[in-house]
Amino acid sequence: MNVKGNIIDILNKRIFKGEVVIENGYISAIREVNHEVENYILPGFVDAHIHIESSMVVPSEFAKIAVVHGTVATVSDPHEIANVLGVKGVDFMIENGKKVPLKFNFGAPSCVPATSFESAGAIIDAADIKLMMENPDIKYLAEMMNYPGVLFDDEEVLKKIEHAKNNNKPIDGHAPGLRGDDVTKYIAAGISTDHECFTYDEALEKLQKGMKVLIREGSAAKNFEALIALLPEHFENMMFCSDDKHPDDLLLGHINQLCERAVAKGIDVFKVLQAACVNPVKHYNLEVGLLQKGDAADFILVDNLKEFNVLETYINGELVAKNGRKFCEICSF
Ligand SMILES: [Zn+2]
Numbered sequence: 001m002n003v004k005g006n007i008i009d010i011l012n013k014r015i016f017k018g019e020v021v022i023e024n025g026y027i028s029a030i031r032e033v034n035h036e037v038e039n040y041i042l043p044g045f046v047d048a049h050i051h052i053e054s055s056m057v058v059p060s061e062f063a064k065i066a067v068v069h070g071t072v073a074t075v076s077d078p079h080e081i082a083n084v085l086g087v088k089g090v091d092f093m094i095e096n097g098k099k100v101p102l103k104f105n106f107g108a109p110s111c112v113p114a115t116s117f118e119s120a121g122a123i124i125d126a127a128d129i130k131l132m133m134e135n136p137d138i139k140y141l142a143e144m145m146n147y148p149g150v151l152f153d154d155e156e157v158l159k160k161i162e163h164a165k166n167n168n169k170p171i172d173g174h175a176p177g178l179r180g181d182d183v184t185k186y187i188a189a190g191i192s193t194d195h196e197c198f199t200y201d202e203a204l205e206k207l208q209k210g211m212k213v214l215i216r217e218g219s220a221a222k223n224f225e226a227l228i229a230l231l232p233e234h235f236e237n238m239m240f241c242s243d244d245k246h247p248d249d250l251l252l253g254h255i256n257q258l259c260e261r262a263v264a265k266g267i268d269v270f271k272v273l274q275a276a277c278v279n280p281v282k283h284y285n286l287e288v289g290l291l292q293k294g295d296a297a298d299f300i301l302v303d304n305l306k307e308f309n310v311l312e313t314y315i316n317g318e319l320v321a322k323n324g325r326k327f328c329e330i331c332s333f
Contacts, residue, residue: 044072
């Protein structure tokens with residue numbers, strides 16, 4: 001199968017007329033050819049931190065809506081279901097997500113229960129985390145909300161971090177307002193991202209100290225306006241995420257909306273797309289294609305680079321969404 005369009009090669013910062021050749025789910029060639037197609041082909045969008053539970057649907061249903069907006073993958077913390085069902089709940093999310101083409105990448109919730117004052121339905125301790133980190137279906141250690149535990153060298157917390165490191169899996173942060181020496185120590189523990197920044201200065205400090213900062217814009221917290229001015233300079237270390245996306249909001253759009261808003265602010269489209277498509281794949285080591293020869297054929301077609309109206313979404317070479325509102329009747333899910 002061949003797909004023609006203006007190919008956006010984000011990694012090499014170029015756009016050219018060409019075609020993508022797909023064989024057995026992979027890109028076997030990308031060729032420069034002349035044609036009259038005006039659409040753009042680019043890698044799919046990745047939500048770098050989203051709790052699927054907040055969309056009030058199971059992963060397989062979430063996928064049907066997300067692919068319409070050009071989302072091909074998520075990095076997801078199954079924290080909410082784990083609070084109720086523990087590891088069993090995490091396993092359910094992984095198995096349910098495997099039923100559909102969208103590439104869910106689940107982490108191990110690091111703080112279940114979230115606080116000792118919570119009457120949660122389950123506990124995930126360091127021994128559970130060890131087993132989860134050894135599971136290839138678990139891609140990272142999810143948001144370390146217990147930052148006092150990190151700062152005061154809580155033994156159980158440090159063990160969880162150690163298990164992630166021993167398996168070469170990234171450790172996500174969650175440290176709203178943490179600054180100065182405290183954030184320095186938090187980072188030194190091996191925590192490499194934060195999606196909780198709500199001011200420019202806080203995000204800048206975390207970036208300067210080596211963290212990757214996720215610009216969060218969801219149904220609950222909205223930090224896009226506060227943080228987007230950092231993207232032009234720090235595009236190599238930023239990503240986009242929703243954290244929580246209620247179903248009515250998910251119907252309207254996803255990461256595609258954030259690209260539209262960032263480009264409307266005059267930010268270079270390559271920088272915007274690097275944050276939206278490339279950085280999550282590289283940081284979390286995801287098996288998601290970036291529109292290069294040999295990659296999984298995960299890409300989208302959009303009509304222009306202002307609104308990013310998604311015309312088609314491909315995952316592993318399969319057309320999974322076409323022309324917006326139509327939910328994926330055309331594909332296998
Ligand atoms: Zn979160």
